[in-house]
Each structure stands twice: as structure tokens, then as C-alpha cells.
Amino acid sequence: MPQLLLELFSEEIPARMQQGAARDLERMAAERLKAAGLTYEALTTFAGPRRLTLVVEGLPAATPDREEELKGPRTSAPEQALDGFLRKTGLTKDQLSERDGVWFAVLSQKGQPTTALIPDMVDAIVRGFPWPKSMRWGSGTLRWIRPLKRIVALFDGHVVPFEIDGVASGDLTEGHRFLGCGRPFAVKDFADYRAKLESDFVLLDVADRKLRILDGATAACAARGLALVDDDGLLDEVAGLAEWPTPILGDMDPRFLTLPPEVIRLSMKVHQKYFAVRDPAVHGLAPHFVVVANIEATDGGVALAAGNSRVLSARLDDARFFWDEDLKTGFEVWSKKLEGVTFHARLGTLAERVERIAALAREIAPLVGADPDQAEQAARLAKADLSSAMVGEFPELQGVMGGYYVAALKKPFPLEGGRVGMGVEDVAPNAVSAASTTAPATSAATPIPGPSPLQGEGGELADAVRDHYKPQGPADSVPTAPLTVAVALADKLDTLVGFFAIDEKPTGSKDPFALRRAALGVIRLVLENGIRMPLPGPAISTFWMLPEATILPVGTMPAAAIDFISHGSQFQREVYGPVERDMQAFFADRLKVLLRDQGKRHDLVDAVFALGDDDLVRIVRRVEALDAFLATDDGANLLAGYKRASNILRAEEKKGAVPTGMVETGLPDQPEAETTLAFAAAAAATAVDAALETEDFAAAMTALSRLRAPVDAFFDKVMVNSDVPAERDNRLKLLGQVRAVMGRVADFGQIAG
Numbered sequence: 001m002p003q004l005l006l007e008l009f010s011e012e013i014p015a016r017m018q019q020g021a022a023r024d025l026e027r028m029a030a031e032r033l034k035a036a037g038l039t040y041e042a043l044t045t046f047a048g049p050r051r052l053t054l055v056v057e058g059l060p061a062a063t064p065d066r067e068e069e070l071k072g073p074r075t076s077a078p079e080q081a082l083d084g085f086l087r088k089t090g091l092t093k094d095q096l097s098e099r100d101g102v103w104f105a106v107l108s109q110k111g112q113p114t115t116a117l118i119p120d121m122v123d124a125i126v127r128g129f130p131w132p133k134s135m136r137w138g139s140g141t142l143r144w145i146r147p148l149k150r151i152v153a154l155f156d157g158h159v160v161p162f163e164i165d166g167v168a169s170g171d172l173t174e175g176h177r178f179l180g181c182g183r184p185f186a187v188k189d190f191a192d193y194r195a196k197l198e199s200d201f202v203l204l205d206v207a208d209r210k211l212r213i214l215d216g217a218t219a220a221c222a223a224r225g226l227a228l229v230d231d232d233g234l235l236d237e238v239a240g241l242a243e244w245p246t247p248i249l250g251d252m253d254p255r256f257l258t259l260p261p262e263v264i265r266l267s268m269k270v271h272q273k274y275f276a277v278r279d280p281a282v283h284g285l286a287p288h289f290v291v292v293a294n295i296e297a298t299d300g301g302v303a304l305a306a307g308n309s310r311v312l313s314a315r316l317d318d319a320r321f322f323w324d325e326d327l328k329t330g331f332e333v334w335s336k337k338l339e340g341v342t343f344h345a346r347l348g349t350l351a352e353r354v355e356r357i358a359a360l361a362r363e364i365a366p367l368v369g370a371d372p373d374q375a376e377q378a379a380r381l382a383k384a385d386l387s388s389a390m391v392g393e394f395p396e397l398q399g400v401m402g403g404y405y406v407a408a409l410k411k412p413f414p415l416e417g418g419r420v421g422m423g424v425e426d427v428a429p430n431a432v433s434a435a436s437t438t439a440p441a442t443s444a445a446t447p448i449p450g451p452s453p454l455q456g457e458g459g460e461l462a463d464a465v466r467d468h469y470k471p472q473g474p475a476d477s478v479p480t481a482p483l484t485v486a487v488a489l490a491d492k493l494d495t496l497v498g499f500f501a502i503d504e505k506p507t508g509s510k511d512p513f514a515l516r517r518a519a520l521g522v523i524r525l526v527l528e529n530g531i532r533m534p535l536p537g538p539a540i541s542t543f544w545m546l547p548e549a550t551i552l553p554v555g556t557m558p559a560a561a562i563d564f565i566s567h568g569s570q571f572q573r574e575v576y577g578p579v580e581r582d583m584q585a586f587f588a589d590r591l592k593v594l595l596r597d598q599g600k601r602h603d604l605v606d607a608v609f610a611l612g613d614d615d616l617v618r619i620v621r622r623v624e625a626l627d628a629f630l631a632t633d634d635g636a637n638l639l640a641g642y643k644r645a646s647n648i649l650r651a652e653e654k655k656g657a658v659p660t661g662m663v664e665t666g667l668p669d670q671p672e673a674e675t676t677l678a679f680a681a682a683a684a685a686t687a688v689d690a691a692l693e694t695e696d697f698a699a700a701m702t703a704l705s706r707l708r709a710p711v712d713a714f715f716d717k718v719m720v721n722s723d724v725p726a727e728r729d730n731r732l733k734l735l736g737q738v739r740a741v742m743g744r745v746a747d748f749g750q751i752a753g
Contacts, residue, residue: 001041002114002156004056005190006122007173011050011146015240017132018047019206021145024130025052032121037063038114046204049243051173053204055190061156063111072096072103115155119162119169122153126164140165150174150184157188175200176243178295201244201296209239216247217290221277224249226286229276234269241273242294248301249277250309254287256316259323260404261285266394267315274312322389326401330409334387335380341387346502353494354383361490367533368489370482378464378487381406385465403466407459460484471521474597478528485529492518492525493535496586500579505586519590526616534614535587584614591616600627603752610747618695625697626746634705641711642748645735648720652732659729663737667730673717677710678734685741692744700745711738 006029013021022045030043033056041058070089073081075098082103086093089105096103127142134143142148142165153160153169162169172184173193179201187193194204203209213235217228226249238245256264261276261284268274268289275290291308293301338350347353358379365375385391385402394401460483467479468487479485495518499505506515522535588609592602600623608622629635652658663678687703720735722728742748 001058002061003154003189004054004059004114004118005152005154005187005193006054007150007152007193008052008126008148009050009150009152009173010144010148013047013049013052013145013240015049015237017145018049018240019236021052021129021131022047025054025125028125028128029054029056029121032124033059036117036121037066038117047206047240048202048204048209049240050177051204053193059114059155062113063117065111066109068107068109070105070107072105075101075103115158115160118153118155118160122151122162122169123164138166142167152187152193154187154189173197175202176294179244203244206239209242209245210235213239213245213247213292216245217249217275217292220247220249220290221288224288225279225281226277226288227280228290229265229278229285231265231269231275234273234275238273238292242292244294244296246293246296246301247275247290248293248297248305248308250274250289250291250305250312252287252289252309253313253316256313256320257285257287259316259319260401262397262400263319263323263390263394264316266396267319268312270394271315272308272312274308319390319393322393326388326390326405327408329388331381331384331405334384337387338383344498344502347498350383350386353498354380356498357382357487357490357494360494361486364489364533365482365486368482368485368529368531370486374461374483375464375486375490378461378468378483379490381461382465382468382487382491399466399469403462406462406465471524473517474520478524480529485525485531489522489525489531492522496522496583497579500583500586505582515586516590519587520594523587523591523594523616527620530617532615532617535584535616587614587616591619595620595623600624601752603750604630604746607746607748607750610750611743621695622697622746625701628698629701629705630751632705634708635701638704638708638711638742639748639751641708641715642739642742644715645711645738646749649732649735649739658736659732660736661733663734664730667727671718673710673713674731674734677707677714677738680707680710681734681737681741685737685744688741688744697745704742704745707738707742 025047026043026045029045033040033043038059040056043054043056045055046053072085072089082093085103085105086096089107091105091107096105098104126144126148129144131143131145134145135147136143137147148164148167150173151164151167151169152171152173153162154171159171160169171186171188173187173196174184175181175197181200185196185200187196197204203212214228221228264285265276268276272289273292275292277286277288277290278284279286289308289312291304293304297304335351335354338354341350342348343350343353358376361375361379362372364370365372382399382402385405386398388401388405390401391398460481463479463481464484464487467481467484468491470476470484470488471478479488495513496515499513499515504513511517525531526533526535588605592605595605596602604623604626605619607626608619613619613622630639649658663681665675665678684703684707687706688700691697691699691703714734718731720728720731722731
């Protein structure tokens with residue numbers, strides 16, 4: 001069947017927009033083909049520095065004839081109703097048919113040639129294309145990311161003629177701006193188009209461009225005994241900058257290796273789009289870089305490498321200046337500057353936030369095995385680097401630079417309350433030169449293999465400052481050092497409690513303060529470190545203990561509530577009780593998301609959370625044991641028995657109070673199944689309580705499984721609603737006992753099935 005080839009050729013498209021544009025083109029084309037009644041076998045799009053390409057395989061030559069029947073008014077309806085129906089259909093009364101007292105119209109539509117539909121489809125796509133930014137040029141009205149130069153539109157090898165804002169369609173395209181033949185050339189179909197572009201130094205597919213970059217860069221590094229530092233984000237970007245990417249290995253001044261490696265790599269990546277290079281022999285960065293050129297230089301890239309080396313040196317000289325100036329400044333000055341930086345209008349300054357985090361870290365420290373004094377000190381230093389010159393230039397390095405500065409600046413200075421912080425010491429610019437070739441893992445860059453650069457004196461403190469933002473996403477690592485965990489939890493809990501306290505909770509898809517990510521970070525920290533602590537209890541208590549907490553609900557807290565500060569428990573209950581309840585529900589929701597991603601059922605989380613437990617480790621263990629139990633026949637059948645018992649009890653509760661108390665056994669003519677279940681329920685209660693005491697949830701489920709056969713036998717052989725009141729009451733007590741013992745493990749009523 002025929003093929004449609006469409007190319008929109010323009011000036012350079014920003015690399016960051018190309019793949020999104022390819023997806024938008026695919027979506028818009030598919031929608032318009034469907035709306036036109038055109039089917040196809042395959043639809044593929046490509047994006048590059050100067051072109052968007054669409055190829056659709058298996059299109060029909062024309063749309064099929066269509067016939068549609070429309071139901072009209074009844075034949076007895078007023079004349080006005082019939083007139084409206086005729087106007088809608090464009091028919092006359094004699095063209096209608098009557099059936100069962102109702103008018104019907106049959107609308108026939110002849111199929112249209114596909115070539116007649118393509119111009120309108122392309123025009124609608126081009127004029128409605130959702131570029132993040134667009135421009136107009138000349139005297140036309142068209143908006144595009146950059147001036148549109150050519151349109152290739154071929155159907156079944158023939159040009160589909162149309163014009164968009166003065167740009168006529170045709171079969172001519174262009175190759176590489178510098179390496180190509182320098183003139184437009186004609187193409188006849190997609191295979192010819194792709195082959196001619198490649199012969200004119202244009203790789204159409206971004207996957208091919210990435211492969212050429214990786215192969216060339218790896219080979220260039222291997223020839224010098226080096227290795228490329230992987231960076232998928234940078235690879236995506238440079239693959240959109242060059243139509244014929246050519247990696248070139250350049251040299252960097254070795255003196256810059258005294259800078260932290262994250263600074264070097266980020267400067268290369270952000271400003272120059274260079275790949276960093278490492279030396280496998282010493283597990284650190286090497287004084288080299290890889291630049292991806294868009295040409296094949298006649299000298300092998302020597303001049304290009306030299307020019308890029310000079311530009312990189314200028315960039316790294318700036319970074320060295322920031323580093324040196326920061327070493328002269330230190331934490332005392334930075335901490336003071338935070339007093340003038342507003343964190344949020346209703347949550348105070350960054351300095352006030354640091355006070356809250358420090359108090360909270362001190363309270364959390366014993367729960368995670370950290371020293372409270374060290375946790376407080378690390379928290380007081382964690383945000384200081386936000387005022388540093390280096391982080392001002394590279395915000396991605398917040399925390400990372402703080403860790404380096406803690407390692408470099410060892411002189412203590414007094415903080416408020418007699419506590420100790422880190423001040424300036426006479427440190428040479430290469431104070432961390434021996435360590436700076438081995439970078440810790442950060443969100444800004446892939447880690448270089450090797451030991452942490454911050455170990456040794458102050459290593460734990462430096463690591464806590466560096467990693468307290470972790471984990472920042474599902475792929476980020478979770479800290480395990482107790483000191484780091486304490487500060488990381490304090491940071492995230494302060495954020496969550498603060499924004500919940502001022503009612504800035506996420507709504508729908510909106511989460512401007514990334515509270516969902518913060519909650520998932522807390523959950524991962526707690527679960528992966530096995531921390532036994534209630535959430536968000538410590539954070540709530542820290543807020544009402546701090547004086548600045550009284551201003552949190554600005555404009556909503558009555559003046560009298562301020563007096564509650566001297567009665568902490570009352571203040572906490574009346575002002576922050578709703579916050580705590582909302583946050584517990586929020587954590588439950590986030591835990592469901594996490595467990596669902598791991599293949600767990602969200603209703604099991606509801607069943608466990610209904611018990612009122614706020615220990616996430618214990619909750620997850622219960623969910624895992626419950627999931628395994630319900631996967632067995634005993635679990636599935638016992639759940640059915642529980643629901644049957646609950647339905648009976650709920651029905652009786654609507655009539656009045658349900659009998660409670662001890663279940664009697666040994667009654668005259670008492671069915672054996674009733675007696676057996678009574679003894680089984682009592683034994684299960686004892687076993688379940690013992691298992692829960694030691695948090696052996698698998699044993700608790702095993703104890704419940706022993707109820708399966710007695711419950712089945714009871715419902716099979718015993719009538720609960722006996723005509724004898726004493727028998728009925730005793731059996732309702734027994735069902736209540738079964739429901740109660742199962743409810744100690746989970747609320748089985750929340751479980752689907």
C-alpha cells in the first residue's frame with residue numbers, strides 16, 4: 001500500500017525540544033488520520049537539529065464510502081421538529097424513510113482520495129503544533145520554533161501539492177550544512193530519503209547519532225588508556241546538536257583536577273556540553289574531555305580540541321575563583337546570610353528553617369543510632385552552602401559543595417546556644433586535591449568509582465551534609481549512615497509538616513513543593529534502614545516546641561492559640577492534631593504507591609493502616625505477611641468466611657445491640673461445629689497475640705489459617721439465626737469473636753475479594 005513521507009525542514013531546533021516534538025508529531029498525525037477515516041500499518045517520526053520527519057506506511061489510496069443512518073423525530077411530531085431534522089441532514093422530506101412511526105435519514109458520503117486530505121492534515125498539524133516556544137518571521141502569520149524553510153510531502157512517490165504561509169511542498173530536501181553537497185536534492189520515498197541524507201552526512205535517527213557518539217568517544221578514550229564517564233542526559237542533548245556527530249578527545253589543564261570533580265563535570269556539561277573522562281588506573285577524573293563536533297575536521301580535530309580546551313580553561317578558572325572565595329568565606333558568614341533569605345512567606349526564613357531541622361535532627365538521632373549533638377551540628381551546616389558562590393553558579397551542587405567545604409574548613413565557631421559550627425581555616429586552594437578525583441554519588445552526575453572523598457576527619461559530618469537531600473527520586477540511592485539518615489529525615493519531615501500546617505497540600509496533579517517526593521523519600525529512608533519511629537510524630541512535636549512555630553498558620557490561628565505554647569500537649573492537639581492526621585493519610589497514600597510499584601495490593605495497605613499503626617516498618621511487614629497469606633487457599637477461604645460473618649453481624653447491628661461476652665460451650669444439643677470453632681477462636685486469639693507481641697506476622701497468619709476449617713464447618717452445619725434466643729446470642733458472640741481475632745492482624749473488611 002502507498003506510503004506518506006513528510007519532512008518539515010527549518011533552522012536549528014533546540015536539542016531539548018526535539019524528542020518531545022517527535023512525540024507530538026506522531027500523536028497529532030495519528031489523531032488526524034483517524035479523524036479522516038484513514039487506516040495505516042505503521043507510523044514513525046524522527047527529530048533532528050533541522051528537521052522533523054513523519055513516515056506512514058500502508059495508507060489506502062482513498063477513504064472508503066460511508067453510509068450513516070440518523071434517527072429523526074416521530075412522524076406525529078410537530079412540523080417544526082421535522083424542519084429542524086431536515087436542516088441538520090440537508091435532505092428533503094421525500095428523501096426520508098419511515099419505520100415504526102419514526103423518520104430516518106440515510107446519509108451517504110463518497111470516499112475521498114488520500115491526496116486530497118493530506119494538505120489540510122499537514123496544515124492543521126503545522127499551525128497547531130505545541131512548541132514550548134515559537135516565533136514568527138517575515139510578513140507571514142505562521143509560528144514555528146525557527147523559520148520553516150522546506151516541506152517534503154510525498155504520497156506513493158508523488159508530490160502532494162500545497163502551500164503553508166508561502167512555503168510550498170515538494171520533493172527537495174537538504175543535507176549537512178557544512179559537509180553536504182551544498183545544494184538541495186530530490187527524494188522519491190523514505191528509503192531513498194534516508195539513504196541520500198546519510199550519504200550527505202545526516203543521520204536521521206537519534207538512536208544512530210547516539211551510537212556514533214558512544215562508539216567514537218569510547219574508541220578515542222581507549223586509544224589513550226582512558227574511559228568515558230557515562231552521562232545519559234548529556235548524550236541525549238548532544239545527539240540533538242549534531243547531524244553528523246564526531247567525538248574528539250581534548251586535553252584539560254591538570255591543575256584543575258584540584259577542584260571537586262562534580263564542579264569539573266558540571267562546568268563541562270552545563271557550559272560546554274563536554275563529556276568527562278576518567279582514568280581507570282587511579283579511579284578518578286583524567287585531565288581530558290570529549291567534545292562532539294558537527295563536522296569531520298581535515299586535521300583530525302586537533303585545532304578544534306585546542307580551541308575547546310582554551311574555552312574550558314576559562315570556564316574552570318571561574319569555578320576555581322568561586323572555590324577560592326568560598327574557602328575564604330566559610331559557614332559562619334553563609335549561615336548569617338540565610339537570615340535574609342525567605343523560605344516561604346508563612347514558614348519564615350531559611351535560617352529559621354535550619355533551627356527547626358536542627359531541633360528535629362536532634363530528636364530523631366537516638367531513633368536511628370546517631371549522636372544527637374552531631375546530628376544537630378550537621379543540620380545547622382546542611383543548608384549553609386546555599387549562600388556560597390559555587391552553589392550560586394551551580395545550584396545542582398547544593399549539599400555536595402557543603403560536604404566538600406565541611407571537609408576543608410575545620411575551624412569551629414560558636415553557634416547560638418553554645419553549640420559549635422564550622423568556620424574558616426587557612427586552607428590552601430588544593431586542600432582536597434588528593435580526594436577530589438573521586439566523586440561521591442550525586443544527582444548532578446554519575447559517580448566516579450572509588451572511595452568517598454570525604455572520609456577521614458569530619459568524614460561523617462561531611463557525608464551527612466552532602467547526602468541529606470537524598471533520596472531525591474526513585475532511582476536515587478538511600479543513605480545508610482545514621483548521622484546522614486537523621487538529617488535527611490529531619491529535612492524532609494520539616495518540609496512536609498510545614499506545608500501541611502499552612503494547608504499547602506498537593507491537589508490532583510499539582511505538587512509545587514514536591515511533597516509527594518519528600519514523603520516517598522521519608523518512607524524509603526525508614527523502610528530501607530529499618531527505622532522504628534512513628535510518622536510524623538517527632539516533626540509535629542518539634543514544631544510546637546519552637547517559638548517560630550506559633551506563626552505558622554498566619555491569618556488563621558486565633559490569638560488565644562498562642563497561649564497554648566506553654567501547654568505543649570494542648571497546643572499540639574488543638575492546632576497540629578489535624579495536620580498529623582492529614583499527614584498520616586498522606587503517608588498511607590504514598591506507601592500504597594510505593595508498594596503498588598512493587599506489585600503489592602493497595603487494599604492490603606488500607607487493611608493494615610486501619611489498625612491505627614504508624615510504624616512503617618511494621619506496616620510493610622504486616623502487608624507482606626497478609627499478601628502471602630491471602631495467596632493461599634486457607635487465606636482466600638477464610639476471607640470469604642470473615643465477610644460472611646461480618647455481613648451477618650452488620651445486619652444484626654442494624655436491628656439493635658449485638659450480644660457480646662464469653663462464648664458458652666457444652667450446652668445441651670450444641671452442634672460440634674459450634675464448639676470446635678469456639679475453642680479454635682480462643683486458641684487463635686492466644687497464638688495471634690503472642691505472635692504480634694514479637695512481630696512474627698507470618699506466625700500470626702499461620703494461627704489464623706487454623707480457623708479456616710472450623711469456620712467452613714460452622715457455616716456449613718450451624719444456623720446462626722436460631723429460633724432459640726440463647727442459641728442465637730451465643731452464635732453471634734462466636735462470630736464477633738472470630739471477627740475480633742482476625743481484626744487484630746488487619747481489617748479484613750477493607751480487603752477486596
